[in-house]
Amino acid sequence: MGSPIKPPDEDWWDVPVNRRESIWLGLSVAWSMILFGWMSLWTRIGDQNPIGETYDVSTEEYQEKVESYREEAETLDGSIVPPSDDIYVAGIRFQWRGLPVVVETGKTYKFHISSYDVQHGFSIRPEDVLSQHTNLLALPGYEWVIEMEFDEPGTYHVICNEFCGVGHSSMHGVIEVRDEVNV
Structure with missing residues (x-):
């Protein structure tokens, strides 16, 4: 050999x-x-790859958008009810600003996703099904707009799946999907 x-x-x-x-x-x-x-x-x-649109945005501009969204929204059981089909979510160590939120089954929403500080993973999964989830990225300096529609009512958990610091494991949010949302 x-x-x-x-x-x-x-x-x-x-x-x-x-x-x-x-x-x-x-x-x-x-x-x-x-x-x-x-x-x-x-x-x-294919229908499994969310593409959406991405915009350059400063952290200060996006903070203003999120706070304006939160002020316009009503609340139901401690959760935000979006005033329109736009939902603004921002990752900041170690929480999701703009969550928890209550949405309706079958309605299309535009999720605006960004970060105030570092890269965060925006992972959504139904409460009872570990194998179904959507993974997106929340990046500082960019506003990513993704259209989503929830077919099944229930609780959907949003976790950060990109290590963002010591409190990473506690970064959790909730999307509550209901057949009807009455405020």
């Missing part, structure tokens, strides 16, 4: 490739192209 450091004894570069190797290489390249095309197509027409 030859050494992995020394070149092989024979002129291996000019040895013709075995027919079976050519077939497997061809199949591998074809399958890779199919997967690449499928992923590209699924990202464009």
Whole structure:
């Protein structure tokens, strides 16, 4: 057996490739192209990848938007009821400003997501189902607007899934989805 450091004894570069190797290489390249095309197509027409719009925004501007939203909103059982279909949420060590919130089943909401300090992970999952969740990023300096609709009533938990400091594990918020929201 030859050494992995020394070149092989024979002129291996000019040895013709075995027919079976050519077939497997061809199949591998074809399958890779199919997967690449499928992923590209699924990202464009699939329904699982939220894209939304992103805007540059200063921390001060976004703080004003969140506080204005909170002042305009009514409350129900200690939760915010959005005054429109826009919901403003900001990550700040170690809490979510703009949560908890109460929304209606089947209604489309625009979630405006940003951060006041560092990068936070905005992960939403139903209370009873660990395998279903949506992961987004809250970044300082950017306002990400994502449309969301909740089909099932219930409690959805929002956690930070990007380590943001010592109190990271306590960064939790709630989205309460109800069939009707009466204030």
